[in-house]
Amino acid sequence: MGNRGTTNANSKRVQQEDVPVLKSHNNLRRDSLCLKKIRGSPGDVYSLNFVFSCTFDCIITIQLCASEFRSAEKDAPTLYFYTPPELENGSFQYKFSKGAIHEFPEKAFTLDFNKYDLEDMTTYKEDEYCPIVITIENQGRNIPQVYRHKCLMLILTKNSRGEYNILIKKQCLLFDKNIFKIEDIYGFEKQDDTGDFGDESTKECIICYTNTKNTVVYPCRHICLCNSCTQVVRMQNSKCPICRLEAEKFITVEIDKQDAEEEVNLYS
Amino acid sequence: MITPRIKKETERLSTDPIVGIYATPDETNFRHFHVQISGPADTPYNGGLFKAELFLPDEYPMVPPKVLFRTKIFHPNIDKLGRICLDILKKNWSPALQIRAVLVSIQSLLSDANLDDPLDEEVAELFKTDPEAAEEKARQWTLDYANE
C-alpha cells in the first residue's frame, strides 16, 4: 500500500489508485429486471418486474420520459428527474418495508407502448434524458445521514421479433453530498446456482492464491489481484490476467473481508 | 519454500486428477513435475504413454511453466528435442492459467495438431501432403517409443 504509481513518459507503469467501496443499502437485482407482456390486454401492455432488497424502509419511484437535473449547490448537490405532467402514468410511487427479498408486485407498474413514442423509450442521453428512471429512497429514522438515494436509469430495446427488453444504462448513488456513478466489477460472481457463493477461491487473488483480491483492472473491470501481485503485474506487462487486455489503470478497493461475497459496487 | 499457489495446485492435481494425465511432483524439487500423458483415442498416439517434464520457473506464475517431452513423438508441434510449440506456453500465457490448463492443452494438442505453426517443418509437411503416411509413422513411433 501507499505505493501509488505515476504515469510518465519514461515509465510503462500503469497508474494505481485506491478508492473506497461504499456499501449500498438497496440492491435491485440486475438479472431480475424484466418486462412481462400482460396477456389478454389490448395492445402492447407490459408489466415491469424486478426483485429487490433494502436495509431500510423505502419508497420506490418510477418515472417515464424523465429529464435529468443536477443542482450544483455546493453543500447539497442533488439529482432529480422531471416527468412531463401530461404523460399518463408518467410517475409512480410504491412503498416497501425493509427486507431481504422483495418482488416488485406484478402489474403494479405497467407500460402501454401504444401510448408512448418508441423513440422516446429507446433513446438515452447521458445527464439529460432517460426513458425510465427508478429511484430508491430510504425512509424513516435511523438512516445514516450520509446515505440518501439511488437511481437506476433504464432504456428499452426492441428486438427483431418485436419483443421489448429493458437495459440498465447507468446507476447513480447520492451519498454524503456527492453523486456517484456506480460501476460493476467482475470477479465476485456466484460460482453455481445453489445460492451459495463459491468457495474461498472466488475471494482469493488468482496469482498468489493467498491474499484477498482487492484490485480492479481497468478498463475491463476484472477484480482478480491482490495488492502485491498488482505490483508484479504492473512491472511485468500490465495486462489483465483474466482477459489479457492491456491495463490502463489499477484501482484498489477496500473490501470488507466479511462482505466480500456481497454484491460489490465500485463508485467513482 | 513452496509457495501457497504451487502447494494448492499440486494438491489439486492429486485430489482431482485430469483423465489420462499423471503429474507427480519430484521428491526433491517441488518445482519439477514428472508427467505422463496417455495418447488420446482416435489418434495415432492411442495406446502410448508419453513422458514429459514440467518445470516451474522462480517467476511462476508470472512466466509460464516449461515443458519438455521425453518420449520421442512424431508430431508437427513437438520437435526432436522434445520442445513443444503451444501458444499458452509462450505469448498467450496468463498467470490466471494453471499447470492443469497447460497439461490439458498439451493433451489436446495430441488430438489437434496445429499445422499452421509447426515446430518441425518436415513432420508438418508430411502431415499436409500425405496424412495417411504421417499417421502411420506416428503410430509406428508410438509403438516403438511410447509403449512401456
Ligand SMILES: [Zn+2]
Ligand atoms: Zn496476490
Ligand SMILES: [Zn+2]
Ligand atoms: Zn480483464
